[in-house]
Every structure is written in C-alpha cells, then in structure tokens.
Amino acid sequence: MEKSEIYKLLTKELNTSIVKIDEPMSKHTNFKIGGNADIFVTAKTIDDIQSILKLTKEHQIPLTVLGNGSNVLVLDKGIRGIVLKVALNNYTIEKKESYAKIEVEAGVLLGMLAQILLKEQIANFEFAAGIPGTIGGAIKMNAGAYGGEIKDIVKSVTYLDENANLVTISNEKCMFSYRHSIFFNKKWVIVKAIFELPYGNTEEIKQKMDEYAQNRKEKQPIHLPSAGSTFKRGEDFITAKIIDECGLKGFRVGDAQVSTMHAGFIVNIGNATATNVLEVIEHVKQVVLEKTGKKIELEIEVLGDLYKGVNK
Numbered sequence: 001m002e003k004s005e006i007y008k009l010l011t012k013e014l015n016t017s018i019v020k021i022d023e024p025m026s027k028h029t030n031f032k033i034g035g036n037a038d039i040f041v042t043a044k045t046i047d048d049i050q051s052i053l054k055l056t057k058e059h060q061i062p063l064t065v066l067g068n069g070s071n072v073l074v075l076d077k078g079i080r081g082i083v084l085k086v087a088l089n090n091y092t093i094e095k096k097e098s099y100a101k102i103e104v105e106a107g108v109l110l111g112m113l114a115q116i117l118l119k120e121q122i123a124n125f126e127f128a129a130g131i132p133g134t135i136g137g138a139i140k141m142n143a144g145a146y147g148g149e150i151k152d153i154v155k156s157v158t159y160l161d162e163n164a165n166l167v168t169i170s171n172e173k174c175m176f177s178y179r180h181s182i183f184f185n186k187k188w189v190i191v192k193a194i195f196e197l198p199y200g201n202t203e204e205i206k207q208k209m210d211e212y213a214q215n216r217k218e219k220q221p222i223h224l225p226s227a228g229s230t231f232k233r234g235e236d237f238i239t240a241k242i243i244d245e246c247g248l249k250g251f252r253v254g255d256a257q258v259s260t261m262h263a264g265f266i267v268n269i270g271n272a273t274a275t276n277v278l279e280v281i282e283h284v285k286q287v288v289l290e291k292t293g294k295k296i297e298l299e300i301e302v303l304g305d306l307y308k309g310v311n312k
Contacts, residue, residue: 001059003038006082009059010041013051018042025074025303028066028085030132032225033274034074035304037064037083044087046160046191052084053164053189064303065189067137068109071227075274075304086136088191093120101155102195106136110143114209123200124153126208130216132228136190140183141301142176146212151176155194162187179232179299221259225268227300230281239296240264243284246291253279274304 003021010019019041025034043049056063062081066072088105091113095101100122104113114129127148131138138150139157151171158168167188175182183190216222231239243249243263251258252269254276259265266280281298288296 001061006039006059006061009055010039010052010082013055014041014043014048016044017048017052018044023083025069025078025083028083029069029072029074029227030225031069031073031227031268031272031277033076033268033272033277035076035078035274037079039082040085041082042085042087044089046088046166049084049086049088049160049189049191050164052082053160053162056082057162057164063187065136066303067106067134067140068132070132071137071141071143071299072301072303073227073274073277075302077305079304084189086134086189086191091116093122095120099196099198102197103192104135104195105192106134106139106190108135109133110135110138117197118202118205118209121199121202121205122197123205124148124197125195126205126212129209130213135193139174139190139193140181141179141299142181143179146215149176151181153195153197155196157190157194158192159183160189160191166191219262221261221265221267224259226259226265229264229299230266231264231284232297232299234294234296237292237294242288242292242294243296246284246287248284248287251280251283253283256280258284274302278302 007021022036023040025037026032064079064083066083066085086107088107091104093100093102110128110131110133114125117125127146131143142150154171156168156170157174161167233239240263248258249263250260255270255272256276257267257269259267266277285296288294
C-alpha cells in the first residue's frame with residue numbers, strides 16, 4: 001500500500017492523533033539520527049491505538065512502536081510502514097495506608113513521574129529519575145540503574161495485543177530479566193502499568209535523586225546525543241571497563257565516537273549517521289572479542305531496514 005493511501009486511512013479513522021508523512025526520525029530519537037518514517041503517528045488515546053492495530057493487521061502494514069526514542073538507533077534508510085509514538089500521558093495516585101498505588105500510562109516520562117512522586121513523598125522510584133525514557137519503554141526493556149529495576153516495582157501491566165484487545169498481566173507473567181521482558185518480539189503495545197510503592201521522606205528521596213543525577217553528570221556524556229549505554233553488561237565483566245582496557249575510548253567513524261568520558265557509550269559528536277554508529281559498534285565488538293575472548297551484546301535497539309547481526 002502506498003504511503004498516501006495509508007495516510008488517508010489513518011486521518012479518516014483517528015480522532016485525536018497527529019499523523020505525518022515522511023517524518024525524519026532524527027527528530028524523535030535521542031541519538032538525533034535516522035532516516036524518514038513513511039508514516040509517523042503520535043497517538044494520544046487507547047482508542048486510536050486500537051484503530052491503528054486493526055488497520056495494520058487488516059492491510060498488512062509494518063508497525064514500529066516508539067516511546068521516547070531514548071534507547072534506539074534508527075537506520076539511515078528510515079522505517080517502512082507506520083511508526084507509532086505512544087503519547088498516553090495520564091496517571092492517578094491512590095494513597096493506601098502503607099503504600100501508594102500509582103496507575104500510569106505508557107507515554108509518561110520516567111523523569112516526570114519521579115518528580116511527581118517526590119512531591120507526594122513516595123519512595124523507591126529514585127533510580128529511574130535520570131533514565132530518559134517512557135514508562136512503556138522502561139517496562140519493555142526492564143530499565144534499571146543504581147541497583148533498581150522496573151521489575152522491582154511493577155504490580156501489573158496492561159497492553160493491547162495483536163488483535164487490539166486490552167490485556168492485563170501480573171509482574172510474574174511479564175517474564176522480566178536483565179534488560180528484557182515478554183514484550184520483546186511481540187506485536188503488543190503497552191498502554192499502562194500499576195506500581196505499588198512505599199512512602200518515604202522528601203529530603204531523603206531528593207538526596208538520592210540529586211546524588212544519582214550528579215553521578216550521571218560526572219561519569220556519563222549526557223551533554224552529547226546518544227542512546228544511553230550502548231552495550232549490555234557482561235555476566236562476569238563490566239563491558240565499559242573492558243572496552244576502555246582495549247584502548248577503544250575515542251575510537252571514531254565519521255561523527256560517531258566511543259565516548260572519551262565513558263567507554264560504554266557511543267555518542268554523536270556532530271552529524272553522525274546510523275552507518276557510522278554501526279561501524280563503531282562492529283569494530284568495538286570485534287576488538288573486544290579478539291583481545292579478551294568476550295562477546296558483547298547491544299543494549300540499544302536498532303530500528304529500520306535489517307542490518308545483519310546487529311541485534312545479536
């Protein structure tokens with residue numbers, strides 16, 4: 001189906017969503033990299049997401065789901081079909097006697113929720129305050145930092161399945177593991193989650209958040225575009241440490257560079273292309289394997305036309 005036909009279908013069916021044609025993905029990723037999406041939809045209601053799922057299934061249109069674009073690399077040729085940005089931004093807080101029940105939609109930013117919970121004196125979300133993603137993306141990859149992970153605080157997750165049915169599953173059925181969940185490789189769209197969190201002291205919560213923020217500022221290249229930590233940690237090694245020991249800090253192809261501040265990050269120091277980033281990734285993987293015998297794996301997700309072996 002032609003892009004113009006898909007565009008007409010969507011604009012006819014959707015109520016509140018914003019639909020764009022040939023949208024540069026560099027505008028929607030923290031890497032500031034990526035070719036055009038054939039169709040880019042910013043979906044603001046569950047009803048509209050259900051309509052999109054039904055349309056893509058009926059007409060066999062490829063669908064890519066996006067949160068905040070913070071953990072992805074979009075290839076230079078862009079993304080075929082529809083890119084669905086989940087922009088569901090509502091939340092409620094129900095205060096029980098010994099804990100708070102937070103129901104939050106998938107498009108809410110982790111940093112924003114952290115600030116809200118701070119004001120409400122609700123603890124145990126501090127680890128997520130500096131992660132630049134959405135609730136949906138964080139659940140999909142079981143995001144974590146500073147000893148905390150999403151799996152530790154999620155009570156349940158509600159998603160739309162491939163038939164656009166609303167389904168709610170418990171934490172246990174999410175099959176969380178390191179940077180992984182049941183939502184990988186599924187044609188499901190996370191729409192909301194419930195967290196149960198204890199109360200805490202405002203000053204102590206803020207102190208933790210400030211400490212983590214300062215640590216990121218001092219040790220991570222947050223001043224440059226990137227997709228965060230590029231590689232997963234190893235089972236018996238710290239990936240950034242062995243990349244550094246292999247002399248790879250500062251290695252560069254075009255404007256894609258292994259950060260000179262933190263070897264676990266590949267950064268865009270100007271106008272890097274996805275091809276530049278992939279060449280840096282492959283070089284780092286190869287050198288680490290040759291020098292240490294260790295295989296390192298990507299933590300970031302590569303979206304767009306397939307690139308042989310890159311997601312391994």
